[in-house]
Amino acid sequence: MIQEKMPLVERLFEYIKEDVTRYHMPGHKGGKGFSRQILDSLAQMDVTEVPELDNLHNPQGPIHKAQRLAASAFGSDHTWFLVNGSTVGIHAMILAACPPGSSLIVPRNCHKSVINALIMGDISPIYILPEYDEDRELVTQVSPQAVKDALEHNPHVRGVLLVSPNYYGMCANVQEIAEIVHRAGKVLLVDEAHGAHFPFSPKLPSSAGKLGADLWVHSAHKTLPSFTQTAYLHIKGHRVDKERISRILSINQTSSPSYIFMASLDWARYIMATRGHELLNNLIDNLDKIHDLVKEVGIGSVRKSIWPEVEALDPTRLVLDFKELGLTGYEAEKILREKERLQIEMSDHRYGIFICTVADTRSDLQKIVQTCQNLCSKYMKNKNIHFPMSISREIPKQMMSPRQAFYSKTQKIPLNESQGRIAANTIGAYPPGIPRYCPGELIEKNGIEELISIHKKGGILFGVEQEKYVDVVAE
Numbered sequence: 001m002i003q004e005k006m007p008l009v010e011r012l013f014e015y016i017k018e019d020v021t022r023y024h025m026p027g028h029k030g031g032k033g034f035s036r037q038i039l040d041s042l043a044q045m046d047v048t049e050v051p052e053l054d055n056l057h058n059p060q061g062p063i064h065k066a067q068r069l070a071a072s073a074f075g076s077d078h079t080w081f082l083v084n085g086s087t088v089g090i091h092a093m094i095l096a097a098c099p100p101g102s103s104l105i106v107p108r109n110c111h112k113s114v115i116n117a118l119i120m121g122d123i124s125p126i127y128i129l130p131e132y133d134e135d136r137e138l139v140t141q142v143s144p145q146a147v148k149d150a151l152e153h154n155p156h157v158r159g160v161l162l163v164s165p166n167y168y169g170m171c172a173n174v175q176e177i178a179e180i181v182h183r184a185g186k187v188l189l190v191d192e193a194h195g196a197h198f199p200f201s202p203k204l205p206s207s208a209g210k211l212g213a214d215l216w217v218h219s220a221h222k223t224l225p226s227f228t229q230t231a232y233l234h235i236k237g238h239r240v241d242k243e244r245i246s247r248i249l250s251i252n253q254t255s256s257p258s259y260i261f262m263a264s265l266d267w268a269r270y271i272m273a274t275r276g277h278e279l280l281n282n283l284i285d286n287l288d289k290i291h292d293l294v295k296e297v298g299i300g301s302v303r304k305s306i307w308p309e310v311e312a313l314d315p316t317r318l319v320l321d322f323k324e325l326g327l328t329g330y331e332a333e334k335i336l337r338e339k340e341r342l343q344i345e346m347s348d349h350r351y352g353i354f355i356c357t358v359a360d361t362r363s364d365l366q367k368i369v370q371t372c373q374n375l376c377s378k379y380m381k382n383k384n385i386h387f388p389m390s391i392s393r394e395i396p397k398q399m400m401s402p403r404q405a406f407y408s409k410t411q412k413i414p415l416n417e418s419q420g421r422i423a424a425n426t427i428g429a430y431p432p433g434i435p436r437y438c439p440g441e442l443i444e445k446n447g448i449e450e451l452i453s454i455h456k457k458g459g460i461l462f463g464v465e466q467e468k469y470v471d472v473v474a475e
């Protein structure tokens with residue numbers, strides 16, 4: 001092997017050289033969201049727990065002060081800095097709120113960190129389904145009624161976890177759900193990973209903490225000028241033991257947290273608390289114009305909530321619908337990157353998601369309109385090649401807990417031979433992006449047919465290796 005090579009470093013340098021317009025995470029957009037002083041001092045700022053620099057696992061000095069300022073800015077009683085993303089915050093809030101053997105109501109479209117926390121903590125999921133708009137092929141949100149029903153049928157649960165906003169910027173009615181959850185004497189945990197910017201402008205949806213969540217997480221790196229892996233965990237009230245959360249975070253986070261990461265969390269709070277209002281208002285005004293211009297050239301967007309279960313939409317999340325162009329979101333993403341040097345965050349078979357933050361410049365934003373014009377002039381096709389995908393609303397039979405499935409002996413078998421077997425992993429398709437099977441669930445014929453049909457129409461399978469094999473519990 002040629003040891004003179006640095007494949008990753010070289011590829012990253014090429015990406016920088018390509019000068020791609022970044023509509024993906026992290027929210028600092030290639031450093032544009034940091035001050036010159038921070039950028040120039042990065043290597044120097046990478047230190048360890050020398051006495052005056054405090055200790056994340058027992059903060060009493062500058063980290064303690066920075067966390068207190070963050071708590072005040074984000075409207076919490078206490079905020080923890082996280083150096084392993086919202087992932088570790090989700091683990092901590094679930095493990096702290098739910099003792100081993102207990103259960104938690106979780107939406108089927110939750111992030112994998114939720115399922116992993118259930119495995120770690122031996123916690124059983126009670127799944128609820130978010131609504132699905134078949135015409136627009138969008139998973140929207142869980143309704144307050146779905147939460148109410150689940151609580152009535154499962155009075156033994158410890159609480160409810162919500163994902164709000166979802167990847168498409170759709171927010172649940174957190175306030176009404178919080179009232180329902182608290183009336184039942186339970187706790188509300190909110191995965192607000194995509195909404196760290198919410199507290200800083202009245203033009204944005206309200207943050208979960210303001211609406212009644214007991215615990216909520218923010219991925220600072222997704223929508224704020226902060227480094228990848230950085231996140232905040234917030235608590236309000238006394239329904240969950242704060243000390244237990246600190247202990248879990250100490251178990252699950254490195255004993256050598258990066259000072260660069262922690263500094264960027266302090267910076268992101270500072271810039272948003274002092275200038276966020278003005279910066280976000282500019283961004284939202286610019287995006288408003290972009291929506292109009294993009295519509296004029298013939299590309300639709302998800303702009304206003306038309307769904308009763310979606311309380312608000314994040315106006316900074318640009319979700320373009322490429323259906324009228326006869327392109328899938330995947331194709332549009334590829335063209336934007338290859339022909340326009342613009343990289344979006346994510347695409348599905350119909351939509352493209354642009355993460356827009358206060359670090360985007362005016363010319364970055366104008367580039368969206370330009371690229372959409374180019375896309376339309378080159379790719380406007382006459383025929384609509386779109387195949388609508390319908391999905392089942394059933395929740396499969398739970399044969400064992402996610403933890404039991406995880407610790408079982410497993411084997412890989414072809415998906416089309418998996419009828420009657422128990423899923424050992426999450427298996428599903430985009431669209432709808434919701435797992436069809438979660439670990440411990442019985443795989444049935446109609447589910448297999450549905451997955452194969454979505455795949456044939458151009459959907460993408462997950463939990464299916466080489467488009468064929470799934471992990472099941474061995475017999």
Ligand SMILES: Cc1ncc(COP(=O)(O)O)c(C=O)c1O
Pocket residue numbers: 084085086087088111113163166167191193194219229230231
């Ligand atoms: C809804 C949601 N929750 C949690 C996470 C995990 O966040 P992080 O990458 O900060 O660990 C993600 C990551 O994309 C996510 O989309």
